Each structure stands twice: as C-alpha cells, then as structure tokens.
Amino acid sequence: MRALVVEDDPDLSRQLGRALEDAGYAVDVALDGEDGHFLGDTEPYDVVVLDLGLPKMDGVTVLERWRQDGKGFPVLILTARDRWSEKVAGFDAGADDYLTKPFHTEELLARLRALTRRAAGHVTSTIECGDLSIDTRGARVFIDGAPVKVTSHEFRMLSYLAHHQDRVISRTELVEHIYDQDFDRDSNTIEVFVGRLRKKIGNDRIETVRGLGYRLVDPEARPVS
Amino acid sequence: MRALVVEDDPDLSRQLGRALEDAGYAVDVALDGEDGHFLGDTEPYDVVVLDLGLPKMDGVTVLERWRQDGKGFPVLILTARDRWSEKVAGFDAGADDYLTKPFHTEELLARLRALTRRAAGHVTSTIECGDLSIDTRGARVFIDGAPVKVTSHEFRMLSYLAHHQDRVISRTELVEHIYDQDFDRDSNTIEVFVGRLRKKIGNDRIETVRGLGYRLVDPEARPVS
DNA sequence: TAACCTGTTCAGCACCGGTTCAGGGCATGT
C-alpha cells in the first residue's frame, strides 16, 4: 500500500510518515499544497492524508483538482479543531473521512485501514482467499489458522495481491504500489519475493501469467466452477 | 489489440509503451506528429493514445486528418493540465476521451479498456460467446465456467475474434491486430495458433472460411445455418 | 562487536511459448 502525506508542519509530517511506515505503508511526504497535488497526480497512491491548511495551495483546492482529474483514491483530511467550514468544504470536495488535530496516531491508522479496505470493497480487517487469511491490521498471515511468518515487504506484496485477487497484477504495478517513488526498474526483486512467498504459503497460490504478471488465487476453488 | 502511442517525451513514451505491453497490447510508438499521423494512416490500430503537444505536426491536426480520412479508431488524447482550449479542440476534432498529464497508468489502462470495449459494442469486461466467456481484464478464458489455460498470444487472438464474433476475420487482419509493425508476412503462425486454440476450446468454435479467414461462432446457437 | 534479519543483486538454469518447417489432407473448381 502506498500512502501520501501532505502536511506542512515538519514535526507532524515526519511523525506521520514514520507512523505510516511502521504500519507497513510506502510513504511519500509533501510539505506544501503544490508538491502534494503534483505527487497525487503522478503517483498511484492507495490512500492520502491531507492537511487542509497548507502553504502555496490550499488543501481543499488540492483535493478539488484531484477529483476533477478523476483521481479516486481515498483521502482523509486533517483539520484544526473547530474549523467546521473547512471540514464541510473538504467533504464537498470529495474527502472520504476526516480527523481533527490533535489526534491519536492509532485512530488515524484505524481510519486509514478502514478507508483502504472500503476502497477495495472489503468490509473486515482480514482478507480471505481460500484458507489463506491476511490480517491487514496486524500484518499477519495465516494458513488454515496457522500463523505464517512473513517479512514486511513480503506482506505488502501479498496484501496488494490479495486486495486485487483474481486479477492479474503486472510486475510494474506491484513495484509502483510496494515501493516509493524511485526504484530500479529492471531488477528481479519482485520475482525473488514471489519465490519466497510461494515457499511460505504454497506454490499454487500465486499463479504466474507469463508476460503479464501474477495473480493470487484460491487453489481449492478451481476443480470445477 | 494493437495500440499506437504518439508522445514526444521519450521517457513518457517509453513508459507508456511498456505499460501497454504489460497490459497485453501490441504497441507502436511515434515520437512526433508526422510519424504518428503516418502510422495511424497506414496501420490498423484498435486504440490510439495521442499527446496534443507534438513536434512537426500538432496533435489536433493529426487527429483531424485521421478523421477526415475516415479513420474510426478510438483516440484518447493527453493534454497538459489546465489547457482547456486544447482539450475542447481535441474533442471537436474527434477524440473519444482525454486524460490530463500527469496521470496514473492504471487509469489510462482502464480508460483504454473502456474505449476498446465500447468500440466493439460491448459493455462489460467479459465477452460471451455461447458458454465460452472471455475475461478481457483478467486475461482468462472459461468454458461453461471451467477455466481454460491459454497463452498470451492465444488470448490476444481469441480476444480479437471475440470482439468481432460472427464476422470473418482475415489472416492478415489478425496478424495486423495481434502483432506490432514488423512481422514476417508469409508464415503460418496464425494457423498454428488457430489449431492450438481449437484444441483447447473445441474444434467447432472457430470456423475457417476458406480463402477468407476465420470466424468465432457459438456452435450451439446454429442448429442449422 | 558479533550475530542476525531483511532486502537486493547476480548468475545459472530449466522450461515455456512463439516460430518455423515439412508433410499430408481436404475442399474447391474445372
């Protein structure tokens, strides 16, 4: 999951970035509205945390432009306490949730989880694929109830595949969503991770579609429709 | 499906080409308006991505000439943000959709899928032909709900036939839509693929019309011709 | 500092998928 944090207060943005990274997101941080808008326009984020009071370009404007351009990622806006007008304007502009400063990072994380889940059409905090279950909250993976130990990048990857199960995910799409901005394009890191994941959760759970990418499937569900 | 990308920025054009190839298109790239116009005039594309700001010949002009010459392929234009006049001119010239730079490749792919589907008169992302169903998004094929394993070229071919089912598709048309520019004309590759496909989905699903080409049919739907 | 864990790089290899080729069959027109 990739997240963008747009927050001008350097302390808070650093804290947020760190909290999200700890929670397993690949995070980019923008310190003003222009940068934030540009990043949101160019990079495929899965969720955005957007402060409304920003230098160079107001948060609401940023959000409005994104939505005009058809950007659909979920956006959580941060507002100063008692700034109802801003909040309303934010929702009108297409925000999905809000939080008033100051707040507990746990609450922010919980709301972000809810947003990403909702955006992918899931309702619970665990995604199931056959007897494979992925706890997005605890970053844990179970097979038939038995815990499987996965590293953080392995988890990000599995989690992204699970959010879009049954779809073919190209290698480039995986890279874009797992890593932040710059990443060496031609490298076989993805393949190595797929290999390691397969070794842990079973070979038949990740199909490779030659020339296109990978796909997470439930091996049990396919003998007959 | 064959796609043409007309984009002068070398980085972007390479990136686009790669993304489309990942998505299963056969892609040609032109770096200026003249080349782009020529290619679009001579080669039968299924969809075109056209940047409006181009050297040698402006994108709008390119599009106008294509339409004057009766080229009907769907065209998605790329415009710099806040260039409303261009956008309008593009639509007037016959564009089918637009996207403002910068954009997410996934969104571009989604729109291209929508365009090709619409151009073929389909609305969903799966095409049905009797109990044969083709998932254009997931690159999968089912017979009566049971998955059939096809390779990427086999899929392209079946998919093209399915987009134009009940029509006779000539061998050259198939070649032109499945492969990009350079392909050895006299080769029986197509026949080999037809053979392999028939072996997988049943002999009676692809009719051969001697001297003309092939046609995808629903064997059940024609008790008698 | 040493041991460890995680992510990345590299090189070798197996295999798959695309292409070619040759031979034979079958439809079509005379």
Add this chain to the structure above:
DNA sequence: ACATGCCCTGAACCGGTGCTGAACAGGTTA
C-alpha cells in the same frame, strides 16, 4: 475424378522469461 492449392498438424528449434540458490549489504539487536 483430378489437380491445384489452401489449410491443418506434429515435431523440432530457439530465445526469452521467470525461478532459484547463494552471496552481499545495510540496519538492528543482543
């Protein structure tokens, strides 16, 4: 019925793609 030529098919070739084991690097922990 015959001959022509189009089409089908099996087999083989070949290059590329993706997989794997191992080594390396950076950071973290004991």
